Amino acid sequence: MLAFVKKYKAFIIGLIVTRILVFILTKAGIILIDKDEILTNVLAFLFYWILISIFIYRLPFIRKHIKTVYKIISLIVILVVVMILDSNSNTPDNPIVVLFLLVFYLSFAYVLIPQFFKKYKWIILGVYVIAFGVFLYFRLFSGNFEIYQQQKTEIILLFIFPIPLFFCLWIYEQWKWVKGLQAEKTKAELSLLKTQVNPHFFFNTLNNLYALTIKNSKQAPEVILKLSDMMRYTIYEGKKDIVSLEEEIDYLKNYIELHKIRYQKSVTIEFEYTTVKNDTVAPLLFIILLENALKHGVESLTENAFVKMNLSSNDKEIHFTIENNFDPKEVSPEKGIGLENLKHRLSLIYPKRHKLSIKEEENVFTVNLKITKND
Numbered sequence: 001m002l003a004f005v006k007k008y009k010a011f012i013i014g015l016i017v018t019r020i021l022v023f024i025l026t027k028a029g030i031i032l033i034d035k036d037e038i039l040t041n042v043l044a045f046l047f048y049w050i051l052i053s054i055f056i057y058r059l060p061f062i063r064k065h066i067k068t069v070y071k072i073i074s075l076i077v078i079l080v081v082v083m084i085l086d087s088n089s090n091t092p093d094n095p096i097v098v099l100f101l102l103v104f105y106l107s108f109a110y111v112l113i114p115q116f117f118k119k120y121k122w123i124i125l126g127v128y129v130i131a132f133g134v135f136l137y138f139r140l141f142s143g144n145f146e147i148y149q150q151q152k153t154e155i156i157l158l159f160i161f162p163i164p165l166f167f168c169l170w171i172y173e174q175w176k177w178v179k180g181l182q183a184e185k186t187k188a189e190l191s192l193l194k195t196q197v198n199p200h201f202f203f204n205t206l207n208n209l210y211a212l213t214i215k216n217s218k219q220a221p222e223v224i225l226k227l228s229d230m231m232r233y234t235i236y237e238g239k240k241d242i243v244s245l246e247e248e249i250d251y252l253k254n255y256i257e258l259h260k261i262r263y264q265k266s267v268t269i270e271f272e273y274t275t276v277k278n279d280t281v282a283p284l285l286f287i288i289l290l291e292n293a294l295k296h297g298v299e300s301l302t303e304n305a306f307v308k309m310n311l312s313s314n315d316k317e318i319h320f321t322i323e324n325n326f327d328p329k330e331v332s333p334e335k336g337i338g339l340e341n342l343k344h345r346l347s348l349i350y351p352k353r354h355k356l357s358i359k360e361e362e363n364v365f366t367v368n369l370k371i372t373k374n375d
Contacts (some may be wrong), residue, residue: 001089008221010053010054010056010057011049011053011057013053013056014049014052014053014054014055014056015049015249017052017056018045018048018049018052019260020212021048021052022045022048029087031083037153037300039157040155041154041165042161043157043161044156045162046160046163046164047160047163050163050164050167051105051108051109054112054113054170055072055112058066058112058113061176061259064124071107072108072112075107075108075111078100078104079101079104082097082100082101082104085097085240093148093152095135095136095139095140096149098132098135099132100130102132102159103150103335106124106125109124113170116169116170116173119173120166120169124162124166126269127162128162131155131158131159131162133271134155134158135155135159136153138151148225148252151206162233173263182203186221193236197355205223205227205258205261205285206227206291206362208223208225208258209223209227209363212261219261223261226254226257226258226360227258228251229251230251230254230255230256231251232285233251234284236248237283238284239285240283242280242282242283243280243281243282244278244280244283245275245279245280245281245311246275246279248283248285249273249275251287252271252286252287252309252311253271255287255290256269256271257292259298266299266303266304266305267305267306267307268305268306268307268308269298269307269309270306270307270309271307271309271310271311272309272310272311273311273312274311274313275312275313275318276311276313276314276315277313279313279328281318281325281371282345282349282350285320285345285346285369286309286311286320286322286369288339288342289320289339289342289367289369290307290309290322292339292367293307293323293324293365294307294324295320296322296324296326296365297324297325297326297365300326300327301325301326301327304325305324305325306323306324306325307322307323307324308323308324309321309322310322315373316372316373316375317370317372318370318371318373319368319369319370319371320368320369320370320371321366321368321369322366322367323364323365323366323367324364324365325363325364325365326363326364326365327363328363333355339358339367340361342356343356346369350372352374353371353372353374354369354370354371355368355369355370356368356369357369
């Protein structure tokens with residue numbers, strides 16, 4: 001209940017303020033309410049409620065813009081003066097007063113929501129020019145005031161009915177704006193997470209490459225080629241939302257081959273894969289799990305270290321499994337920053353479309369990742 005009140009506080013306060021103002025102005029005789037015109041009264045009340053609620057909603061903005069406050073106060077003073085003059089006038093539904101009221105409401109809307117008003121100004125102005133034109137015709141040029149009186153409710157509706165429609169359109173624009181901010185935030189977070197792919201690997205490989213060139217090893221050109229392919233993939237393909245699953249596999253294979261050069265001990269690294277042609281996936285997901293397995297598994301063991309990976313896909317999902325042994329004296333692989341990185345990325349890229357399970361049993365760490373494809 002408290003969450004609801006907090007979320008819609010401006011509209012709740014607006015409802016209370018509108019009700020109090022209607023009561024005061026009615027008692028003071030400034031406005032007269034015909035109880036037989038139920039629809040007109042409801043729409044008029046709704047209009048003022050929306051107007052006051054938007055004003056309250058925009059108060060933080062108004063506080064920062066004192067000139068806006070002066071404009072609003074000036075408009076309210078003009079409105080009060082016009083309504084007092086109209087209440088003392090013998091001319092019912094004075095066209096000049098109606099024009100003043102129309103200008104006031106449009107000016108008020110422009111002050112409160114300038115961007116929205118500018119975006120739809122021709123539609124808004126067009127609707128009310130037509131409405132005012134219809135009013136003038138029946139009020140001044142129909143030749144019979146009784147005809148105007150008969151059509152009065154419909155004419156008033158021409159002025160009031162567009163308000164809820166424009167209000168709904170404004171709400172939609174605000175929703176789009178919020179969604180746009182969320183999308184930008186998500187994109188920025190993903191970019192940051194992608195840059196967290198371990199850069200130490202590249203530095204270590206360059207050091208190994210330096211050692212190979214000193215020895216004039218025949219492996220040096222192959223290492224350079226693989227490292228070049230990996231750097232290209234990380235820099236260029238890593239920016240994309242999706243990449244070919246085959247390219248991701250090649251990236252993992254190159255990573256494994258370059259790591260094998262580093263180790264002066266017996267290490268078993270197996271990678272099996274069966275995929276559907278033209279499959280796609282978000283880039284640099286599986287490398288996080290492989291890095292984690294090598295860092296917390298292979299590098300913590302002096303002998304009999306292993307990493308086993310399997311990547312498969314079908315028409316419905318992509319399934320990646322990796323397991324490695326580790327030294328229990330070392331920190332558990334599950335506590336690595338890489339896994340937190342992966343969980344965050346998955347929640348952003350594949351919300352409600354992925355399942356990540358982690359199991360630690362007898363010094364063997366196993367991670368299963370399933371990604372459900374779009375229907």
